Amino acid sequence: MTKIDLNKAALFQKLPNSEGNSFIVNRYQSPYFETPWHFHQEYELVYCETGFGMRFIGNNFSSYTAGELALIGKNVPHLFKADDSFYKPGATIKPSSVVIQFVDDFLGKDFFNSPEMAEMKRILSLSMNGLMILGDTRHKIRQIMLDMLCCGNVAKLAGLVRIFELLSESTDLQPVSVDEISGVNALDSAKMNRVLEYALTNYKGNISTGDAARLVNLSESAFCRYFKSRTQKPFLNFVIEMRLNEGCRLLNETELSVLEICYESGFKNLSNFNRLFRKRFNQNPAAYRNRRKSCEPF
Structure with missing residues (x-):
């Protein structure tokens, strides 16, 4: 597989963890999703909750609709741009997404090197091309992500581990990008x-x-x-x-x-x-x- 360095191509984004948490779980609402084409060291699981528009992951440029779920590898440039026609000023419903972001060593540097996580480590490797999560796996993970928004820290961690289990066992994963593309810097x-x-x-x-x-x-x-x-x-x-x-x-x-x-x-x-x-x-x-x-x- 060819690895392409996006030399000075996308904005590097430093994501702050909330206090007392080793990974990020959040809902983002915005009229248009203004975040530019960017990359970060975290893996990102993103559920498109409402809205539709254009999705850029690596070298894949395509449309997205509500209900889609994607796993994006670390340092993979990406952008979700909501279509202007979805949101009207003053409307109560805005384009929204639910996002989980975590780094390799969020549970210790050897976590993904443990025998129990061997299959999930392979999935993370595949996510460097972006992965669309389809079928029954998508429905199960979507519900867990929604539940994680309003539960305690231990339940959040249990939910993420359950997501890892579902991804490790799934046959509903579809690569998005043809080539592996990594961001380098923001210049x-x-x-x-x-x-x-x-x-x-x-x-x-x-x-x-x-x-x-x-x-x-x-x-x-x-x-x-x-x-x-x-x-x-x-x-x-x-x-x-x-x-x-x-x-x-x-x-x-x-x-x-x-x-x-x-x-x-x-x-x-x-x-x-x-x-x-x-x-x-x-x-x-x-x-x-x-x-x-x-x-x-x-």
């Missing part, structure tokens, strides 16, 4: 975040490599090398991925026609949308929608 974080913010704001409309390059004071050719070195993807391919993921979300969650979804996702014509959709998913948008509605495995 260039503002540059990458300007690019991501531009892409997130404009991918449904007009977007260009030239405009993105000017945001970070690079020539187009230098920008293309810069972006690919940090994501292993050309910038325009990244934009197409975001548009296709938005198309998938609309196919799953709305009754809009395929033509309407084509334009709503940022594509200029239906034939191009169909061609790119088929190339990625091996079926056209209508077949994708029908299969999802019939609950057949995709």
Whole structure:
């Protein structure tokens, strides 16, 4: 597996533990999830409680919806950006997530090296690519995380150990990122975040490599090398991925026609949308929608 150093790519974030606790359990609510593309030394288990939007983990850029659960490895750059259309000013329900964060040695430097934790140590290694947690495992872990928000410290620790057990036994784990990507330092974080913010704001409309390059004071050719070195993807391919993921979300969650979804996702014509959709998913948008509605495995 290729390991890619994101040289000066994402913001390093130091997470403060609350007093009297060796790991973090918290609910975060925010209109848009403003935290930039960042990394930290903690492993992170994140349950998307409400809202929807775009999710960046390592070199994977895709949409997320409420109910999803992911395990993100230490120092893996990531970002969850809630869609602006979910929250309206003055609304009582904001995008929210429940998060557990812990370091390797939160229970001692030999904890994950013990024989009993051998399988969980393997899961943590896999989390360096990001892991989506699916099926029955997701439902069980979600409930434990919610219970941990309002229980005592010993019960919190017991809940986390139970989560480790469920992950160790699960066959419902799906890698997110193709390559293992680790953040290095924060010197260039503002540059990458300007690019991501531009892409997130404009991918449904007009977007260009030239405009993105000017945001970070690079020539187009230098920008293309810069972006690919940090994501292993050309910038325009990244934009197409975001548009296709938005198309998938609309196919799953709305009754809009395929033509309407084509334009709503940022594509200029239906034939191009169909061609790119088929190339990625091996079926056209209508077949994708029908299969999802019939609950057949995709």
